Amino acid sequence: MPKTAFIDESGNHNLDTTKPGSSSYFIVCAIIVDDNELDAFNIAAEKIRQNHFHESEIKSSKVRAKDGHKRHIKILNDILDLKFTFYALAVDKNRIYKDSGLQHKRTFIKNLNGKLYGSLFQHFAEIKVIADETGNQDFSRSFKRYVDKNHIPDLFSSSSFGLASSQEHIGVQIADFIAGTLAQVYENKSNTKLEEEYEKLIKQKSVGLDEWPPKFAQAPSAPATSNAFDKTIMDYAFRQAHLFLDNNSSNHSDDIKMQVCALDFLIFQSHWNNAIDYIPTHSLKSHLRESGYSEISDQVLRSSIIAKLRDADVLIASSNKGYKIPSKLADLHDFVARVDSQAIPLLKRLNKARKNILMATSNEVDILQSDKSPALSNIISKVEI
Numbered sequence: 112m113p114k115t116a117f118i119d120e121s122g123n124h125n126l127d128t129t130k131p132g133s134s135s136y137f138i139v140c141a142i143i144v145d146d147n148e149l150d151a152f153n154i155a156a157e158k159i160r161q162n163h164f165h166e167s168e169i170k171s172s173k174v175r176a177k178d179g180h181k182r183h184i185k186i187l188n189d190i191l192d193l194k195f196t197f198y199a200l201a202v203d204k205n206r207i208y209k210d211s212g213l214q215h216k217r218t219f220i221k222n223l224n225g226k227l228y229g230s231l232f233q234h235f236a237e238i239k240v241i242a243d244e245t246g247n248q249d250f251s252r253s254f255k256r257y258v259d260k261n262h263i264p265d266l267f268s269s270s271s272f273g274l275a276s277s278q279e280h281i282g283v284q285i286a287d288f289i290a291g292t293l294a295q296v297y298e299n300k301s302n303t304k305l306e307e308e309y310e311k312l313i314k315q316k317s318v319g320l321d322e323w324p325p326k327f328a329q330a331p332s333a334p335a336t337s338n339a340f341d342k343t344i345m346d347y348a349f350r351q352a353h354l355f356l357d358n359n360s361s362n363h364s365d366d367i368k369m370q371v372c373a374l375d376f377l378i379f380q381s382h383w384n385n386a387i388d389y390i391p392t393h394s395l396k397s398h399l400r401e402s403g404y405s406e407i408s409d410q411v412l413r414s415s416i417i418a419k420l421r422d423a424d425v426l427i428a429s430s431n432k433g434y435k436i437p438s439k440l441a442d443l444h445d446f447v448a449r450v451d452s453q454a455i456p457l458l459k460r461l462n463k464a465r466k467n468i469l470m471a472t473s474n475e476v477d478i479l480q481s482d483k484s485p486a487l488s489n490i491i492s493k494v495e496i
Contacts, residue, residue, distance in 0.1 A: 113146040117282030118242035121290035124219045136297040137202040139227045140290035156281040169284035171291020180305040198319040200227045236403035237269045244274035341439040348426040348437045389432035
């Protein structure tokens with residue numbers, strides 16, 4: 112399904128966070144809408160603008176916190192009724208080396224905003240990205256050339272990138288409000304009620320919320336457990352998952368892009384479901400479909416995505432409930448039990464067929480003595496099944 116993404120930001124580019132008015136975080140947010148829902152989205156968003164901002168644009172900076180965020184929460188609840196998802200990048204400026212090249216505004220924007228654009232083009236097969244333009248036209252043109260060259264997969268891609276005024280696109284204004292909501296929480300300017308709405312926003316609408324600079328091997332909180340190895344297993348599993356994403360974020364192979372998309376979803380769900388729940392197969396397939404990939408069978412999901420990730424040393428546990436990044440030893444025991452329930456019966460049936468053919472041919476034909484299956488023959492000869 113073709114999609115349109117609207118981009119806006121919250122915060123500023125100044126790395127000296129001690130200066131008055133300088134934010135600690137810089138947040139870039141993409142509101143993502145299916146093209147077949149775009150007209151309805153625009154109409155409904157325009158009604159929200161008229162109800163809450165009258166003749167003005169929707170801007171989070173116009174909503175003051177003096178009423179305990181009540182107005183902010185009311186607007187956010189109306190926005191949650193719109194049909195969209197969002198992806199955001201939160202940049203912790205306190206963790207960036209102050210004398211790095213990112214101290215320069217243009218370098219900051221090209222590199223950090225570019226990370227979000229690159230992720231959108233990586234995850235969605237066909238997407239039109241519209242970002243709020245800057246005041247400087249020369250830089251806007253330069254920035255568009257930079258994104259076209261560095262982030263759009265190839266000349267034949269149906270995806271595109273453009274800059275436009277927020278007045279022209281109500282979606283950019285919605286992106287402004289979501290980015291501002293995230294900023295309120297990241298800057299510790301929220302209260303309990305707003306944080307509850309923030310949690311609702313993340314769970315209902317987010318397809319990803321990344322933080323940069325990345326915190327190495329970041330894993331969700333470990334579940335309550337008595338096993339001493341659970342934290343070690345969780346940390347290793349998430350470290351391997353993030354390593355795969357880092358190594359393949361710029362790979363434009365369709366197979367790799369689907370693997371990255373699926374793994375990103377598993378990681379995100381682990382963080383927001385307390386690393387406990389398995390993700391059902393149908394949910395994983397639905398996420399891939401909503402990301403713009405064609406419908407795939409359960410077999411393709413297993414063989415071309417999950418199996419390939421495991422081949423690349425990514426730990427993925429599975430059971431009859433679905434898939435997950437393992438957070439405890441019991442998850443790996445689930446994986447072992449699933450393999451045992453599927454592989455051992457097949458090997459037993461194969462060995463039974465082999466013995467029957469050996470008997471029927473007076474040991475003249477051994478169906479496992481073939482150049483096509485030396486490993487299988489070796490396993491059956493060494494294992495009592």
